[in-house]
Each structure stands twice: as structure tokens, then as C-alpha cells.
Amino acid sequence: MNGEDEFFDAVTGFDSESSSGGFSEASQRVAAVMCVDSGRSNGVGKAGERPPRENGIQKHSIPWCPVQPQILRPDATLLGSWRTSLPAPMFTRSDFSVWSILKKCIGLELSKITMPIAFNEPLSFLQRITEYMEHVDLIHRASCQPQALERMQCVAAFAVSAVASQWERTGKPFNPLLGETYELIREDLGFRFISEQVSHHPPISAFYSEGLHQDFLFHGSIYPKLKFWGKSVEAEPRGTITLELLKHNEAYTWTNPTCCVHNVIIGKLWIEQYGTVEIVNHRTGDKCVLHFKPCGLFGKELHKVEGHIQDKNKKKLFMIYGKWTECLWGIDPAAYESFKKRERRGDHLSKPQPDDSSQKADGDVADAVPEVQETVQVIPGSKLLWRVNTRPPNSAQMYNFTSFTVSLNELQSGMEKTLAPTDCRLRPDIRGMENGDMDLASQEKERLEEKQREARRERAEQEAEWQTRWFHQGSNPHTGAPDWLYAGGYFERNFSRCPDIY
Numbered sequence: 403m404n405g406e407d408e409f410f411d412a413v414t415g416f417d418s419e420s421s422s423g424g425f426s427e428a429s430q431r432v433a434a435v436m437c438v439d440s441g442r443s444n445g446v447g448k449a450g451e452r453p454p455r456e457n458g459i460q461k462h463s464i465p466w467c468p469v470q471p472q473i474l475r476p477d478a479t480l481l482g483s484w485r486t487s488l489p490a491p492m493f494t495r496s497d498f499s500v501w502s503i504l505k506k507c508i509g510l511e512l513s514k515i516t517m518p519i520a521f522n523e524p525l526s527f528l529q530r531i532t533e534y535m536e537h538v539d540l541i542h543r544a545s546c547q548p549q550a551l552e553r554m555q556c557v558a559a560f561a562v563s564a565v566a567s568q569w570e571r572t573g574k575p576f577n578p579l580l581g582e583t584y585e586l587i588r589e590d591l592g593f594r595f596i597s598e599q600v601s602h603h604p605p606i607s608a609f610y611s612e613g614l615h616q617d618f619l620f621h622g623s624i625y626p627k628l629k630f631w632g633k634s635v636e637a638e639p640r641g642t643i644t645l646e647l648l649k650h651n652e653a654y655t656w657t658n659p660t661c662c663v664h665n666v667i668i669g670k671l672w673i674e675q676y677g678t679v680e681i682v683n684h685r686t687g688d689k690c691v692l693h694f695k696p697c698g699l700f701g702k703e704l705h706k707v708e709g710h711i712q713d714k715n716k717k718k719l720f721m722i723y724g725k726w727t728e729c730l731w732g733i734d735p736a737a738y739e740s741f742k743k744r745e746r747r748g749d750h751l752s753k754p755q756p757d758d759s760s761q762k763a764d765g766d767v768a769d770a771v772p773e774v775q776e777t778v779q780v781i782p783g784s785k786l787l788w789r790v791n792t793r794p795p796n797s798a799q800m801y802n803f804t805s806f807t808v809s810l811n812e813l814q815s816g817m818e819k820t821l822a823p824t825d826c827r828l829r830p831d832i833r834g835m836e837n838g839d840m841d842l843a844s845q846e847k848e849r850l851e852e853k854q855r856e857a858r859r860e861r862a863e864q865e866a867e868w869q870t871r872w873f874h875q876g877s878n879p880h881t882g883a884p885d886w887l888y889a890g891g892y893f894e895r896n897f898s899r900c901p902d903i904y
Contacts, residue, residue: 528826592617709722
């Protein structure tokens with residue numbers, strides 16, 4: 403295959419030499435695919451023009467293809483660069499015990515419990531939500547697909563990819579202060595994002611993102627319910643996530659799986675995701691049902707995701723399998739069932755034997771860390787839907803951040819003048835922790851929390867209600883469920899009414 407063919411495959415996402423119709427390796431090397439109708443305007447300029455540098459912040463952009471301006475050249479390189487490491491290595495947690503705090507909280511909700519800063523990571527929960535966008539290229543790819551089934555495949559891959567960054571992320575993000583915000587504009591990835599902490603008790607974070615070429619809207623409100631179960635902390639996500647593909651007049655909704663961190667008291671921390679995620683296409687009635695498998699005995703099911711896409715009559719159209727930490731594959735239902743039948747016939751040849759040494763009685767001992775099983779066994783005829791990005795080599799010294807995550811709290815010269823004064827990057831406690839000054843971070847965290855309590859007391863005395871700035875309460879337009887909706891106007895940069903929270 404010559405260079406032109408490889409470029410064509412990269413742009414279209416189709417491997418011309420693969421009978422499975424999967425995405426080629428060339429397509430994986432392209433940072434983003436923005437197959438936007440050239441007749442549509444991006445809302446901020448003429449069709450095909452790059453979005454303006456509206457906030458004056460240095461953009462890390464990629465050159466556009468001169469023939470099709472919306473498609474990235476395969477030899478594109480970043481103009482400028484995001485940072486590749488944090489200012490200071492991760493602070494060790496080995497000298498701290500959380501048991502004295504958590505032992506009275508078994509079975510209770512943890513949002514009101516103050517945790518030692520040593521168990522945090524130098525990010526706000528609003529920035530953690532922004533990590534959903536690391537694989538935004540899957541949304542752009544979905545918008546390019548002419549068939550609803552192919553679009554649902556891309557959306558399913560995006561929903562799984564949104565939780566991939568949580569792998570080995572055992573640090574707790576900082577609780578956002580009421581009124582705190584976070585924005586991110588990535589011209590190179592084709593989106594901009596804004597979030598706001600709209601409620602403190604219960605803690606609710608609202609977010610809104612849009613494609614810079616008007617290909618999608620992505621929004622929702624998250625209310626993580628945290629519970630402590632003796633050896634583990636369980637985070638149950640509440641709130642609806644909505645993705646709208648504007649070109650196709652389609653809306654998809656879903657809720658994330660439950661995340662559980664094991665051995666918060668003693669032993670090595672490890673994470674699993676479990677629960678059923680249902681993605682609904684509200685225009686066609688198609689549904690994708692994804693089962694995030696719990697670890698299971700001997701760790702056989704650790705990280706596994708299995709599911710299917712069905713039409714409105716519940717007929718299975720496509721099977722999906724993989725691991726949320728690695729990759730996602732898909733295949734025709736008939737081929738999948740045929741493979742599973744052959745696999746069952748050969749079960750007796752490869753059935754794993756129990757390891758008695760790993761079994762321990764209940765009590766004050768750590769949950770055994772499951773051994774990582776072999777990578778996903780690819781069924782012949784499958785096509786690759788998504789593969790996780792490789793983490794930087796020094797990730798373990800940076801709270802196991804991905805390259806995308808490392809950049810989220812970067813504060814470049816001049817950004818203070820253009821960001822909202824409530825932006826997470828300006829929080830002194832998070833900045834102190836990132837710089838390795840744990841004493842300063844702890845002091846600032848206490849000061850900010852007391853400032854927030856004092857503001858709440860003043861509102862109570864004045865019988866004044868908190869007024870959100872960028873979002874308002876309403877109903878999800880597709881499910882009818884209570885939701886927080888973007889009010890608009892943030893990127894006009896009138897921050898005169900922003901509260902003083904830092």
C-alpha cells in the first residue's frame with residue numbers, strides 16, 4: 403500500500419487491506435478526524451477556517467490539510483507543546499493511615515468527610531471530568547459515519563474510553579468549591595469545554611463541551627455518591643451524560659459504571675469498574691448495552707467489558723468486547739456466537755486452577771490484588787473500535803496521569819488575565835500540591851474550606867440563595883430527567899459577576 407492509500411485509510415478510518423472493515427494502524431496515528439460538512443460554518447468564521455484564538459491563550463494547534471481543511475495532515479506536528487511532566491514528583495502516602503478517619507464511616511456517604519491531602523491528586527474533580535475528552539476523536543469519527551450502527555459503535559467506544567484514565571488512579575481529586583469552574587480549549591482536538599460546580603451539598607458538577615466545527619455537543623451533570631465499605635471506597639456515578647451528533651440530529655444518553663478502589667486501609671490499592679451501561683440513541687431507538695465485569699474469583703474478569711448493540715426491536719446487531727484499560731473490539735453476532743461455542747467446547751483444556759495461597763479469611767487483611775490476565779483475545783474477523791493511549795514513561799511518579807491529564811493544570815504565562823477567576827488552575831492548594839509543597843497545600847485547603855463555610859453562613863443570615871453563573875437547573879431534553887443545562891455566554895469572557903472563592 404502506497405503513501406496515498408495510507409493517508410486515505412487514515413482519514414476515512416478504514417483499512418482497505420482488511421476484510422474485517424476495522425480501523426487501520428494509520429488511522430490510530432492521526433490525532434483527530436474532523437469530517438465536517440464543508441458547507442457548514444463553524445459558528446465563529448467562514449467554513450473551513452481555523453477557530454480564532456478567542457481567549458488569547460496559546461493554542462497547541464495542528465496544521466490543516468490544504469485540500470480538505472477539516473482533515474489533519476498525517477505528518478502534522480504540534481505548534482508549541484503541552485508539558486510532559488509535573489513540576490514535582492508524587493508525594494509518598496506510605497506514612498499516612500486513613501483508618502482513623504474512615505473507621506466510623508462504614509456504609510456512610512463520604513462527601514462531607516475531610517480527607518488528608520496526602521490522599522489527593524493535584525487536580526480538581528472538574529478537571530477529572532474533562533478527561534472524558536481525551537479520546538474525542540471517537541466523537542469526530544462517529545459524526546463521519548453514514549450508518550447509525552457505525553455511529554453507535556464509535557459512541558460506545560467513547561463511553562468506554564471516558565473511564566480508561568482512571569486505571570491505577572488511586573488518588574482522590576480535590577472536591578470543587580462552590581462556583582469553581584474549569585475551561586479547556588483544544589484546537590488540535592477540535593473542542594472547547596466548560597464546567598462549573600453548581601452545588602456543594604449534594605456535590606454536583608455540570609459540564610458542557612462543543613465541537614469547534616459544530617459537529618457535536620457533549621454535556622451532563624455528575625453527582626458521585628461515595629461510600630466506604632470497610633476495605634474499599636465505592637463511587638457510584640449519578641447523573642446523565644448526553645452526546646448530540648448535530649449533523650445526524652441524534653442524541654445519545656448514558657450513565658457511567660461504578661468505580662471501586664480496594665485496600666484503602668491496608669495493602670496495595672487497586673481499582674475496578676463494574677455495572678451495566680446502557681447507551682440509547684433517542685432518534686433510532688437503538689441501544690448499546692455494555693457490561694463492565696466485576697473482578698470475580700481469581701481476577702478472571704478484571705477490567706473486562708462485554709456487550710452488544712441492538713435495534714429498537716431488541717435484535718442484536720453487533721457484539722462488543724474488550725477491556726476498559728486497553729481496547730475495545732467488535733464483531734458480527736453470528737461470528738461471535740460461533741467462536742464462543744468453540745471456546746466452550748475447549749474449556750476443559752485451559753480452565754484455570756485455583757491458587758490456594760491467594761485465598762484468605764475475612765478480617766483485617768487486604769483484598770488480594772488480582773493478577774493481570776492476558777490481554778484481550780481477538781476473535782477472527784473483529785474490528786478495532788478503540789485503543790488506549792500509551793502513558794508517559796514517568797506516569798507512576800505523576801499520580802499515574804496520562805499525557806492528556808498532565809496538561810490539564812498547566813498555567814502558562816498570561817493565562818491568569820484571560821481565565822475566569824474561578825478556574826481550577828488558580829486554586830492555591832492544588833497548585834501547592836502540584837509543586838510538591840504539601841504544607842502549603844494543606845494550609846490553603848483549610849483556608850479555602852473555611853472561606854466557603856463563612857460565605858455559606860453569610861448567605862444564611864441574609865436568606866440569600868446561591869446563584870450559579872454558567873448553568874441552570876432544568877430537564878434533560880431527551881430523557882426528561884432533572885439536569886443542569888449550559889446557559890451560554892462563558893466564552894464571551896464577561897467575568898464581572900464571578901464570585902471570589904479563592
